[in-house]
Amino acid sequence: MRNFWGLMRAYWFSSSWKEAWTLTVVIALLTALSSKAGVWFAEASGELINSIAFFHDAANTTPLTSLLENAAFLVGLVVIKDAGITGSRTYISATLHRRWRAWLDNRFNEALLDANHSHFHAQHGAGTPAPDNIDQRVQESIKDMTGGAIGLAMGVMAVATSLYFVGQKLISSSTEVAGLEFLGSYGSAVLAFVAVAVYVPLNTWIAVKLGGMLEQLSIRMQRAEGSYRGELTTLLRRSFHVAASRGEDVQKAMHERLYVDIDQTWGRHNIVSASYASFERVYNFVGARIVAYGPGLIPFVHNRIDLKGYITGAELVNALISQCSWFIHVMPAIATLRANSKRVIEVAVAIENVQKPDEFYRRTGRSEFRRTSQNPVFGLTIQNLELAHEGHDTTPFLAIDQLRFRRGEWIFLRGESGCGKTSLLKAINGLWPYGRGTIVLPEGVKSFYAAQDVRLPQVSLKEQVCLPDAPKDHSDARVAAALHKAGLGEFIEHLGDVTRQGKGWDQQLSGGQKQKLVVARILLQQPGLLFLDEASAALDPEGKIAFHQAIKDNCPNATVVSIMHEATPPRSASGTEFYDSVVTIADGTVIKKPLQPPLPAEITEILNRPAMRQPTRSPAMEEGWRRIARLRLKQK
Structure with a gap:
């Protein structure tokens, strides 16, 4: 799905191909039937006009009956064509749209949220900017793209079937034209085809030019809208901080600045859209009233065809122009389709590029990490590790010859801000892109990374605690016990609730409560390797002690590596040290020493x-x- 046609055909060659092709064939048959009904409509229109024209003719013995029968037949045909055939086709095409979008959405979710952390790597962008507003691309762009593509395909089918059925009827009813006698009886048909062949392509070229402008403006509009929406979403997460700092004026100015881009792009888009609408209206009038009736006028004037034949031929030419002009009518939609497909393709390319993270990051820096495993008895070992920033010639900001963490050891990691503490934890967990070295993990041991900033998804409380496992993997009793030990026992009765008091858990829980929720996850998961990146920063001193004590009591064999703001790590209520050793990072080097117990x-x-x-x-x-x-x- 790295290019337009690959993206378009992927669904039809997937495991869901039977579903895709069945719906497509049904749509094609209904489209062909609709085109054939267009021929019937032209013939019925000719009969109705003829009955009106000869209403007072002496030879017409039943003028009113003939008029009413032709009118009733035409109305019935319209009902069958528009309500029956077209309505059914609309429903089937909408079903195809829904199924295709669901398939694509599922593919992107699986690709982004894989074990490779593609969603994380794709946003780091090696050499090129990372795709903006991935949420908008995966949802809105896929929805609009699939709908536009189906409409495009249906239009192409309609053009092909109309050319066949309408062209066949034009040829069968063709007659000789004065001045074009060398064409014989095909004169009027050739004249009609020439009129369509000149009129439609010329105006299609104009439509393509205007459509290109609409496409560029649509892409820019989507980016501007995405930036503005992203800032609004961010505001909801830091609403308290804005209020506490009285930063509303700054936030307002930021929103106004972002909306200026939307407004200006929208203004230019409106000008082009209005111009296109005007062009399309003029085109439709000239096509339906001049070009359609022009080819048959010469044989009608020379009495080669009667009024009925003239009207029928004009309606057939009008139908042919209308179908062949479909490309012009949907050019704005095609422009939007191309804009949406580009945004979706960019995400697909970004995901594909990060399937091998090391190779991806080597484009813009040194990335030579080696991750192996060893007997869990030997714990965690780091060898010849160097961490650097983006760039091939950058000097490492952190270097470690060898560092070993024993099984069950608690390590306190300290150093000044910016020295590389968090970068080290990220590197151990495969989340730091640049550098080199060997990381030997204990084989078969579950690891858990707890960061300071806790963001909770919109799921039930039980699902919050069970993450990253599924709720079915843990009983309600075990989850309730973990919540109680973590100090959140008052929420046990709300295990199945997604919201409480009208708020999701991300808004309902305070910063400290969220970190206690992380403790509950740790107690439930029972990791053998635990990384705490300022994971208790929102807790008071007593809360920090309870945080550590709960882990100490319930995960006795876990190796814990912890970063905290404090100069010295917390001790238990009895004064016992939680931590066994301290690792100090200073001037790019690492020193590990046993933690001296207090005298x-x-x-x-x-x-x-x-x-x-x-x-x-x-x-x-x-x-x-x-x-x-x-x-x-x-x-x-």
Whole structure:
């Protein structure tokens, strides 16, 4: 689906091909029947006009009966054609539209939300800008594109069948034309075909030029609308921050600036659309009233055909012009179709490009990560790791020769802002694009990444807790127990609710409650490898302790790597350290040390006595005094 025709035919050559081709064949048959009905309509119109013209003729013994019968037949034919044939075709084509759109939507959802994290990589854009407003492309653009494509195909079918049926009738009713005797009895048919062949292509060329302008304006309009809608969506998520900072005027100015692009593009689009509408109305009048009646006028004047034949021939030419002009009538829709297909194709290309993330990122930088596994007894190992930014000649901002995290070890990761703490966690989880090195994960061990910013999807509370598993994978009792241990027991009775008090859970829960919800997920998932990226930042000190204690009590064998704002990690209520070691990142290097347990208050008091305070104490003397202090404490 990387090009227009590939995108158009994918559904018809997929596993759903029987459904696609069945609906298509039915539409084709109904279209052919509609074109044949157009011939019948032209003949019936000729009969009705003829009965009107000869209403007072002496030879017409039943003028009123003939007039009413012809009028009734014409009305009945219109009802059958428009209500029966066209109505059925509209329903079948709408069904095809619905099924095709559903198939494409499902393909894009599967491709974006695969285990490769394509949705994440596609938005990083290596070398070219990432597709904007993917939500709009996957939903609105696919919907409009599929509808436009089906309309286009139906129009092509109508042109082909009309040329066959209408052309056949024109040829069979053709007569000699004065001045074109060398054509014999095909004179009037040739004249009609020439008129259509000159009039339609010339005006189609004009329509294509105007359509190209509409296409460009449609693409720009979609981008402008997407940017404006994206900002409004973002506003809803940070509404409190805007209100708290009294930033309404700044936000308003931003919206006004974004809408200016919409308004200006819309204005230009309206000018071209109005011009096209005017061109189309003039074209329709000239085609239906001049071009259609012109070819038959010469044989009618020379008495080669009667009024009935003249009207019938004119209606046939008009039908032929109308069908062949379908391309002109739908040019605005075709312009929109092309604009939508381009936006959909860009997403498909972006997804295809990131199927091999390393190769994708190597276009704009160095990406040579190697991920392997080892016996879980040995924990997590990092070797010769270098993290860099985009660019082939960039200097690594973080370098690690070797770093090992034992099974069940708790590691506190600290360093100044921007030193690379979060980048390291992303690299371990395959979410940092540039650099090199080897990451050896414990084989068969489930990992869990908990970030500071928690965004909740619009699903039930049970589904929120079960993520990334399905709700059926965990009983209500287990989910309720996880919520209770995480400190959200008051919400247990709402497990099946998608909203509470008219609000989704993303709006209903506070920042701290969302982080407690993450704890519930951890307790339910029981990961063996846990990454906490400021995952308790929204909690108060007591909440942080409860956060860690719940994990410590319920995931005893988990290896935990944690980033926090605090200079020192929290301890349990009894003063016991949660963490075993501390990893310090400074100046692009990493140092890992065991976390020294705090000295009891009695030892601290002994070390602070005047006799113990010697400014020239060496590290060895310092450690000796600590041992002496501990010994004295035991003797007490």
